[in-house]
Amino acid sequence: MRSDPADYQLLAPGKLQAVVSLLADEPGQWLPIAGGTDVMVQFAAGKLPARKLLSIWNLPELRGIEILPQAITIGAGCTYTELREHPVIAREFPLLASAARWTGGIANQNRGTLGGNIVNASPAADSLPALLAYEAELILVSVRGERGVPYLSFHTDYKKMQLAPDELIRAICLRRDFSGFLQYARKVGARNAQAISKVCIAALGRLRGGAMGGVNGGAIEEVRIALGSVATVPVRLTEVERLVKGRSVGPELVQLAGEATAAAIQPIDDIRSNARYRAAVARNLVAEFLLQLRGWEGTP
Amino acid sequence: MSESSNHRDKCEVSLTVNGEPKTVRVYPMERLLDVLRHELGLTGSKEGCGEGECGSCSVLMNGQLVNSCLIPALQVAGANLTTIEGVAEGPQLSALQAAFLEAGGAQCGICTPGMILSASHLLHKKPNPTLDDIREGLSGNLCRCTGYMQIFDAVMRAARRGNSA
Numbered sequence: 001m002r003s004d005p006a007d008y009q010l011l012a013p014g015k016l017q018a019v020v021s022l023l024a025d026e027p028g029q030w031l032p033i034a035g036g037t038d039v040m041v042q043f044a045a046g047k048l049p050a051r052k053l054l055s056i057w058n059l060p061e062l063r064g065i066e067i068l069p070q071a072i073t074i075g076a077g078c079t080y081t082e083l084r085e086h087p088v089i090a091r092e093f094p095l096l097a098s099a100a101r102w103t104g105g106i107a108n109q110n111r112g113t114l115g116g117n118i119v120n121a122s123p124a125a126d127s128l129p130a131l132l133a134y135e136a137e138l139i140l141v142s143v144r145g146e147r148g149v150p151y152l153s154f155h156t157d158y159k160k161m162q163l164a165p166d167e168l169i170r171a172i173c174l175r176r177d178f179s180g181f182l183q184y185a186r187k188v189g190a191r192n193a194q195a196i197s198k199v200c201i202a203a204l205g206r207l208r209g210g211a212m213g214g215v216n217g218g219a220i221e222e223v224r225i226a227l228g229s230v231a232t233v234p235v236r237l238t239e240v241e242r243l244v245k246g247r248s249v250g251p252e253l254v255q256l257a258g259e260a261t262a263a264a265i266q267p268i269d270d271i272r273s274n275a276r277y278r279a280a281v282a283r284n285l286v287a288e289f290l291l292q293l294r295g296w297e298g299t300p
Numbered sequence: 301m302s303e304s305s306n307h308r309d310k311c312e313v314s315l316t317v318n319g320e321p322k323t324v325r326v327y328p329m330e331r332l333l334d335v336l337r338h339e340l341g342l343t344g345s346k347e348g349c350g351e352g353e354c355g356s357c358s359v360l361m362n363g364q365l366v367n368s369c370l371i372p373a374l375q376v377a378g379a380n381l382t383t384i385e386g387v388a389e390g391p392q393l394s395a396l397q398a399a400f401l402e403a404g405g406a407q408c409g410i411c412t413p414g415m416i417l418s419a420s421h422l423l424h425k426k427p428n429p430t431l432d433d434i435r436e437g438l439s440g441n442l443c444r445c446t447g448y449m450q451i452f453d454a455v456m457r458a459a460r461r462g463n464s465a
Binding site for chain 2: 003005008009055058106194
């Protein structure tokens with residue numbers, strides 16, 4: 001049953017300070033709404049439990065992408081369109097640019113925000129594996145001040161996260177550390193525009209001394225692999241990373257990595273896919289990444 | 301459903317729709333789509349899915365393509381909106397509308413307003429789109445009649461004439 005808008009309150013205080021004050025006054029009572037691409041869907045379906053909403057769309061303090069020499073800071077209110085069109089993100093953080101391009105159609109990319117994608121906490125969210133691979137830091141804000149939380153530890157279980165009821169995500173920080181890395185992202189779904197991923201991957205890695213380098217040439221020097229839609233939260237495959245690090249890619253390593261991948265994930269059957277298919281796709285994506293890494297010459 | 305004590309107050313929202321200033325008295329969580337159709341009588345924007353997947357409610361908000369079913373009324377305060385009703389110049393069809401007619405890009409018509417606005421947004425950003433650009437630009441708009449080819453053809457024709465309106 002459709003919701004009756006008369007049952008809902010929505011305020012737009014227009015300033016971050018006013019927003020966090022309201023959140024602090026009645027913790028857990030206010031639901032922030034940015035572009036509405038998730039919240040309004042629940043609202044229309046009559047499934048929005050919150051009755052008091054706080055608009056953070058266009059809040060100046062959550063906007064903008066700041067480029068520093070060592071890092072970039074993305075305002076939590078940045079849209080997918082802003083992410084995919086930003087030259088530094090397109091060049092240095094292609095995993096995030098790809099995820100932004102794959103999330104929804106253009107209209108949803110114009111409204112959906114990175115902060116919203118994080119707090120909506122879908123295990124299938126396309127941008128979250130990229131944040132795992134880049135080891136993003138989230139800046140949370142409340143009337144008590146700001147604190148940083150590594151995204152790696154932010155999502156703790158299905159829709160559970162390290163966000164106090166009076167806190168908002170203000171920004172997402174990425175270190176500019178990834179020149180010389182192969183960056184690999186792929187989404188497997190029914191189609192890109194509307195379909196949510198069956199499985200998605202974001203991975204990066206580099207070989208010691210490039211593919212042709214000296215004695216240990218071709219061995220994997222650094223690697224990060226993250227998958228979406230294979231567990232209750234997006235997962236970093238740390239066991240697989242440990243297994244392949246320092247070794248050269250060949251059929252045997254691909255086989256071992258595939259087994260370790262299958263052991264590290266807990267995919268489910270749902271309307272979009274089933275556990276068996278998801279496990280097979282996850283293994284194949286990890287294999288494809290490793291095989292691309294084998295031929296990687298080290299120039300991005 | 302709920303008792304009146306739970307009911308929230310309506311608010312005044314002023315905005316510009318197709319060049320005309322308007323003020324409506326609505327609940328802040330009323331969907332822009334409902335405001336357009338019920339308060340302003342602009343029924344060109346359609347409701348297909350009501351969850352941002354079909355694009356038949358697409359409008360331009362400050363030049364950006366959006367799904368009006370996903371926007372609460374309060375968030376359009378001060379905004380400049382273009383709906384399908386604002387695309388033609390009086391009796392004169394826009395180049396895109398004319399191209400849709402010529403190419404058979406409109407059949408049942410439900411998706412057409414959204415298709416035209418998505419195409420307009422695309423041509424504004426990319427005046428000389430490739431077929432892939434058009435496919436991506438319209439990927440958030442579903443059509444169950446045409447099979448899309450006539451629609452892509454229409455957008456390509458309009459682009460060649462260099463008029464994105």
